[in-house]
Amino acid sequence: MSRFRGHVFVVDDDSSFLAAICRLIRVGGFEATGVVRLSDLYAYLPFPEESCVLADIILDGESGLEIPSVLFDRGEPAPVIFMSATDDVETLVAADHAGSARCLRKPFEADELFHSLTAVLPEPGQATDPNAYANEDSR
8 A cells, every 4th residue: 555645736627537536546646635616625625734736728708827825825835736637728828827837738648747746746855856747748
């Protein structure tokens, strides 16, 4: 069994995808909590130490783009990794400007996900990736 590597709060309005990605994250040794609404995410504040948020940009009636500013306003230091299937350049630029650590383009490979997670939630004894907060446009 893997040791605890951090807690990932996942926000996605597709319940099937949400369940699958949470299972994958747990297999990678992280704790995972999945929610479908932003209000459900904010109910967990304050987050445990060594936490991050993995959030879809476009949610049913909501925008994941608000998450970094809400966390900042509430004094929550958890980094945010966005994910999206959109090809809309304006939306992807907005994600970059919103303060995300990374942006994964759906569909993404498990390796891409774990690279992003370990960049913002390194294993105990490892330093945080100095580029962890430099938004990457994934393939």
